[in-house]
Amino acid sequence: MIVIDIDGPSAVGKSSLIRSLQKDLPEAFPIDELLAKKSNPFCNWKTYDDFLQKQLWFFDNTLRRYTDNVSASGPHALQLNDIGVIDVIVHTAVFPLANHLPWSVFSAFREQVRCHYRDLPFASLVLFLYASEEALRLRREQDPLRVRNAFDSNLRLYPLQKDFYFMLAKAFPRQVFCLDAERSPSVLAENVKSVILKNRNEPSLRLYDILDAASSWLSNITS
Secondary structure (H helix, E strand, O other): EEEEEEEEEOOOEEEEEEHHHHHHOOOOOOOOOOOHHOOOOOOOOOHHHHHHHHHHHHHHHHHHHOOOOOOOOOOOOOOEEEOOOOHHHHHHHHEEEHHOOOOOOHHHHHHHHHHHHOEEEEEEEEEEEEOOHHHHHHHHHOOOOOOOOOOOHHHHHHHHHHHHHHHHHHHOOEEEEEEEOOOHHHHHHHHHHHHHHOOOOOOOEEHHHHHHHHHHHHHHHHO
8 A cells, every 4th residue: 555645734735635636546545634533632732741742642643544544455555644644743843933932842752752653664655735825825715614723823833844844855855745736736636646656666754764854954943
């Protein structure tokens, strides 16, 4: 099975792209965003420890999607994750920075992950969709029925999030791709299908490599 993460800010078009790929690629099946299936038990977090436990909860539950569906899928299936584990890692790293909190939480998060989780392979491909802030706000306004409670909070993280994924695309050019989501949906979908067909047999990213890359990147931007 080929596992593909579709990451990006709220309202960038992740769900729309996944629906398009599912229609055009019969072997593709989607995995919804975590909070579409589970309630967040840390909605009222306030402290450093609360935030760390919240992120570890998101990490654990997001990580399960890379193993829970293997036995139910054939070797040629394409699993499309609406947000993957890298999104949790970068959120942990940048949330304190973007919100001017005096927390160096990522080191503790990384230590907990390395202590309790093996260095497993996860996504074969990671596709990060990006667009201008103006385009994101316009798309939210044009989709009033979709509840996006964390939109403004996530938008504060977006510049750092985007910088992080572009760094990953340079470090892992065969597995991580940053794609302009302001193109027409059909052009974006065709571009994504081309990336999938060309790179679907590349070795999967490994968890510890991403943690190490995030730690190094964070040190560089905060030094």
